[in-house]
Amino acid sequence: MLPAALRQRFRQWLRPRRTSAIAEACLIGLFAALSAVLLQAGAGWLGAWRVHASHLFPAWIVLPAVGLSFGFLAGLLVERLAPEAAGSGIPHVKAALANVPIQLSLRVAVVKLVSAIIALGSGLALGRQGPTVHVGAALAAQFSRWFPTSPDHRRQMIAAGAGAGLAAAFNAPITGVLFVVEELLQDLSGLTLGTAIIASFIGAVVSRLLGGRSMELNLVLTAHSTSFSLTELPFFLLLGILAGLLGSLFNRGIIASLKFYRQIHLSLPLRIALAGFVSGVAIALLPPAFRDNTGLREFLVTGEAAWYWAAIAFVAQFILTLVAFGSGAPGGLFAPSLILGSALGYLVGVGEYNLTGIGSPPTYALAGMGAFFSVVSRVPITAIVIVFEMTTDFNLVLPLMIGSVTAYLTAESVAPGSLYDWLLEWNGIHLEKEPTSKGLLAELTAKDVMQPRVETLGAQMTLEEAVQAFSRSHHRGFPIVDDGKLVGIITQTDLVKVRDRGLPSDTRLSEIMTPQPVTVSPIATLGHVLYVLDRYQISRLPVVEGRKLIGIITRADIIRAEADKLNGETGQMGPQPEPSYVVYQTRSPSVGRGRLLVLLANPQTAAPLLQFAAAIARDRHYELECIQVILIPRHSSPAETKVKTAKSRRLLRQAEVLGKKWKIPVHTQIRVAHDLAQAILETVKERHIDLILMGWKGNTITPGRIFGSAIDTLIRQAACDVVLVKFGKEGRGARGVDAQAASRRVGREKINLSSPASPAPPASPALQFDRWLVPMAGGPNSKAAILLLPALVTLGNAPASEIRLCQVFEPTEAEPDTTVLKQARRYLTQYRNLSSKVTAAAVKASSVSDSVVNLVKTANFDVVMLGASREGLLQQAVNGNIPAAIASRVDNSTVILVRGAITKE
Structure with missing residues (x-):
């Protein structure tokens, strides 16, 4: 164990500061470059193997088969291991930088890297630059979790990681910095520029050293120099206009492709496999040059292609990119937009040369790359610099500026907005267009x-x-x-x-x-x-x-x-969840005086939880509303997502069987939702619920939460009674609970609960609730707990059961006021059919939680039932005192926490 002074100095050293930010940016740039090189090498090797195999064997068999199998494998990896790794990845990064709760982690980075290698190697018409941006940002986010950083510092590091990924992919450090400033953060602060510059520089240098240039266009163009004259200005303006119109059409096509794939209701692996198969068939029908995307781009910009090859390349790349991207395959749009731009520019250049006899088609091809890129990404400055950095040709600066700016203005007038913003809105994420500094x-x-x-x-x-x-x-x-x-x-x-x-x-x-x-x-x-x-x-x-x-x-x-x-957990941040959607339900006659909602989430505790519900329902003549909630990602629509309900229906059928045996009306439903608490609150409102009963694991790992995000929300917002049950691990209240065995035993019971005089449903032999401890001090929640007791004590051996009421007072109080204890004891002893022994005692202690824990351990109580002392005890619970102490120190006893209905004054 380190001395306290040394630990304090170590924590001081780990605190975010400018020097640590620079060091972290260097590490991020290094690992982003390594991942970019690995992606380039892996996808290149698989792609070369695929092309070579298509020459050895019939291409019409090899290419579709490789696309189908590799596409399915890539989709399976994403679906099973990290659904966040689907698609380009840049919209995910942009949303995460806007504090939307989207997962960025080492798991996402690894799955994205491997699945992108497989998907790109299968021949899908997508690029590797988007995935490298996503991987770099995910690695940076993981670094920010390993080291203590502020949220602002974390955003800076994620942006630096994204910039480093782009710089490493294109060997263009200035482009990486500009993309961070122009698209991701839109921030020119010193820390943003410093970390982005360092990470992008390290990423580009390491990428050059290990993998070489990704597109050595300046070396290819040595035999075909670029040129620009004033007489060519109208043609570059025409190129910009065409790029703006066709780029906008391309963006609309991306959204249409996403809609098409969603309508056919296929899983992600099948969608990507279908895209790979279609791409393989199409490429097999095209000339061999179309089997290598990078080679096709270089073939166009060198000026060696005939005009009709450029036209075929534009149409084929346009359609195949829509087919691939709409499937959700892990791949980006940077490389396809550059190919489309080069083909479009080459066509304009050939036309200008045939009309005037001047100009250079390769110059138009390069200018078209920047123009089309600026339309797709809506970053004209980045588009200009990225082509210039790849070619290092100063003659291209003016053509690039004319084409890119004209294309950007044309696209903004036709279809304003970035494609990445459209993709986020498609997934239900709406970012603020004009971020405010007020906060x-x-x-x-x-x-x-x-x-x-x-x-x-x-x-x-x-x-x-x-x-x-x-x-x-x-x-x-x-x-x-x-x-x-x-x-x-x-x-x-x-x-x-x-x-x-x-x-x-x-x-x-x-x-x-x-x-x-x-x-x-x-x-x-x-x-x-x-x-x-x-x-x-x-x-x-x-x-x-x-x-x-x-x-x-x-x-x-x-x-x-x-x-x-x-943390991105408020309604103002991130996507507003869609309403939950009922995919299965059963209804019984509505003959009860109220309804009790039971959340069946854990099969291991479903049987005892249903016993609790049945006891309360019998006592109050309630109907049971049993619900299962299936959670799906925010980017999926609850009403349109296919889910498997077989296991949920089996659990709900168990509740229906118990209801028939006990003559209690039981309604069931399965809801698909983005948020558990929202689904329950919607059910409470729609079904007029009077009481919520749900299990509670006794602790939470969510920072800032007490019971967990869902339960905290229900305690604050649910208008009805809320009862939480935390079953003991073993011993009292949970003697080796076997859920299936308990369910079978309870299912065989033949108890008539329609008559008030009928006996209560006996507890399963696996449960024992004989000794009850009820700390109290008055207030509505304490009263709610007392009202539930007569029903719940029937779960044990009623004649031998004991209820101990206690009230904790400060040791300094000479004559404590025990009015609350006397009133509660009087109510219980006068309750009909209650044969349990009821005792009341005043306990002097300085800590409520310590005294409760000591009583449970020394007197061997089976159940601890907590109400609130004029809300004081509940407020302590919400602030993390009582539940944390009982859950961590009294594992073997069942804990019940009751929050009474919220009354409107």
């Missing part, structure tokens, strides 16, 4: 972030009652409300001052509170809220509408909102 503090208001459920005290409460309220809650202050209107606020500091003054315990809060507290309106921006918090040196602000208290906002709420946005 979150200006975008969100107090109403967006505030806590709507506020724990308050009454103005007529006594000082003694206020002290008890503070002792039962973690809050350091309470708003004072009279007739629903905010009249003051009281804090722990106020209580200390009152104690020093020696006021009697029956003093009213209206006499000691701080009247007219500082407040904010619900439409106040977070920037204004922070200003007020700092101006008055306070930690919380009541949010009022007129004088009515509607919420409270703290510094922690603002920090959590910032963290959510930086």
Whole structure:
């Protein structure tokens, strides 16, 4: 173990700073170059083998067979290992830089690299430059996870990785930097330029050393010099106009191809295999020169091709690129756009030469490359520089500028917008066209972030009652409300001052509170809220509408909102998920007084969870609504995605069988959704759910979350009761639970639950719920837990079961107020058909969580059931205290957390 001082110094060294950013940019450039060289060599070797095989054997057999098999293999790798690796990859990088939650990791980089080698080697008319950009960005994102970096620093590194990938692919470092500035980040800050320049330079140099130039056009053109004269200006303008029109048509064709593949409802491997087969058949019918994309491009720019070969090349490349890209194959559009541009430029050059006798068709071919590239990518400056860097020919600068700018302006007037933005919108991701520098503090208001459920005290409460309220809650202050209107606020500091003054315990809060507290309106921006918090040196602000208290906002709420946005987890960031889609459902007669929603996600806990649901449904005469949610990626539509429902239907049929045995109406449904919490909330609204019952694993690995993203959302937003059940690993409450065996045993039960006098469904022999511990301190959630107890204790051996009610008090309290305990015990002992032994005890301890854990361990309780103390206990749970302690330290007992229905005032 390192000494504390050394660990602190190491953490200081790892903190993001300019020098570490430069070092990280060098590493990113190195690995981006290595991946680019590997992709070039791998795809080149496979492509050469494919071309050689087509000469040895009949091309009409070899090329379609290779395209079909390699395409299927590439699609299978992407679908099984990293669906994010499909397509070009540049839209994914652009979305990730806009804080959209899209996965960029080492796994994505490796799958993208291998699948792109296979796909490009199969003969698909796609380029390797898009994948190298994606791989470089994914590697940079992985580096940012290995080293502690800020979100802004991470974005800079991802952009540098993307630039390095492009620079390594084209051997063009300036192009890599310009692409970052012009397309990805649109930022000219020192850190952006510095890291992008270094990473792109390292990437280009290493790529040249290891792989040589990817397109040595300047060496090819030594025998065919370029030229430009003023009389040729109209023809370069014509070239720009044609490139703008045909490039826009190409972009529209890409979207149409995506729509076509989605309509035929094939899996990704089959789509890419179909594209490979069609491409193989088409290439087999074309001359042998068309089997090598790089050779075809060089053949055009050298001026050796006849005009009709250029026309055939343009049409064939146009169609085959649409066929390949629409399938979702891992490949880019840079290389195809350069081939299309060179063919189009060559045709214009040949026409100009035949009309005037001057000019050079290779010059037009090179200018056409830049023009078509600027239309597809909408980066005219990058398009000009990329061709210039590949040729190092200054005679091309003016033709490139004329053609690229004219093509860009023409395309913007015909079909404005970048193809990459269109692809993102096709997948449901809408980026801001004009990013603002104001950020979150200006975008969100107090109403967006505030806590709507506020724990308050009454103005007529006594000082003694206020002290008890503070002792039962973690809050350091309470708003004072009279007739629903905010009249003051009281804090722990106020209580200390009152104690020093020696006021009697029956003093009213209206006499000691701080009247007219500082407040904010619900439409106040977070920037204004922070200003007020700092101006008055306070930690919380009541949010009022007129004088009515509607919420409270703290510094922690603002920090959590910032963290959510930086992680891409807020509704404002990224694509809005589409509504969930019901793909399967069954309905029973609606004869119940309410509905209980059971989420069946884990087959291992489905049987005991259904027992819980049946016990509650019998007691309250509810119907059961059992749901399975199938999650799909954001880029797929829930209404259009094919899913397999066989396993889900088997699990739901188990619930239907149990319902018939127990005479409980059971409805089932399977929903396809982007987000689990959204699907459940939609079900709650559509089916008028009264209670949600779901399993809980007891912890979460998601930063900033307590129960997990979905459960946290349900606790905050679900209007009905929410019950979470965390089953013990072994022993009490889960004695070696075998889900299938328990299901079979429960399925054989023949219990009549239609009559209130009928016995409750017996618990499976694998379960034991005899000793119940219920920590409580009043409040709506504690009451909700008590109301559920009579139904749930029937899951154990009722005559021998025991319910222990406890309330935790500070050790300094001489005479604790046990009114809440007495009321709860009175309710349970007077409840009909409840034969369990009910005891109540006051526990003195400084920590609620520690006392609960100790009680469970020393008294061997099977179940711990938590309500909220005037929301205080639940607020501690949401902040990560109670659930974390119980889940990590009381593994063998079942934990139930109850949040009562949200009441609208």
